[in-house]
Amino acid sequence: MVLDIEQLRTLVAFADAGSCKGAAHLVHKTPSAVSVHLAKLAASLERALLQREGRRLVLTHDGTELVRYARRMLALQSEALAHFRAPEFGGTLRVGLPDDYIPVLMAPLLATLARLAPLAHVEVQCAPSAELRPLLADGQLDLAILSAETDTQEGLVLRTERVVWTASAQHDVARLDCLPLALFPDGCIFRKWALAQLRKRRREHRIVCTSRSMAAIQAAVRTGFAVSVVAESCVPPDAVVLTPQQGFPALPAVTIILAGSPATDAALVQRLGEQMRGPLRRVRG
DSSP, rough: OOOHHHHHHOOOOOOOOHHHHHHHHHHHHOOHHHHHHHHHHHHHHTOOOOOEEEEEEEEEEHHHHHHHHHHHHHHHHHHHHHHHGGGGGGGGEEEEEEEHHOOOOOOOOHHHHHHHHOOOOOOEEEEHHHHHHHHHHSSOOOOEEEEOOOOOOSEEEEEEEEEEEEEEEOOOOOGOOOEEEEEOOOTTTHHHHHHHHHTTTTTOOOEEEESOOOHHHHHHHHSSSSSSEEEESOTTTTEEEOOOGOOOOOOOOEEEEEEOOOTTOOEEEEHHHHHHHHHHHSSSO
């Protein structure tokens, strides 16, 4: 018996996403192709890997056990490929990411690049996703971590995260007649979502702080200067998440992706994304 590595990759994607549709998004296949992969894998082992719980498909005990082995096998395959292809990734790698993702994504990114491209010199540029996209398309960046809508086909999905309203725990912002906002510049999808919801509900608001810096946005929140909209992992430890019951409607989730320029080796992007997903599963948010 030989386990198919692509079928194992699909199984891990199902475990990470929690559904065939979500897994299809991660491995760039159709949901029906994901179902076929999972069925073939179960048939080859003669074990049930999935079972129904109500309307959902979930992993069985055997499925969960196989996921543990599959993660190790996929990681070992990536390490082996990286070992023999590492010299191809020498030189300078120009990487872009938004400032707000540095606390969560920078360490996994650099740790993974150290394994996959040990000879590379890494240049990091921080800017909003809207500014990074044209740089990537023009070849001025080799790789970029970007915020995207949840139905994106733009790059390799690293994680999906809730986007939330946040404010100082010491200030009752729900009672304010005019809501003060601290937001990222035009082009930020969080800003677009927040303003659209406020306009829809005809809630009076005023942007009192605009910054590319997450540290500046968090400071505005902590001091009670303004309310902001951030990825859940970026909520300051001494701030609170505002709820629909307080008058702050739910916002869409953000999909965080890794994308490469047209000239960047697709194999590097694929392996980099796969190896970053493991550490990111353990991050709050």
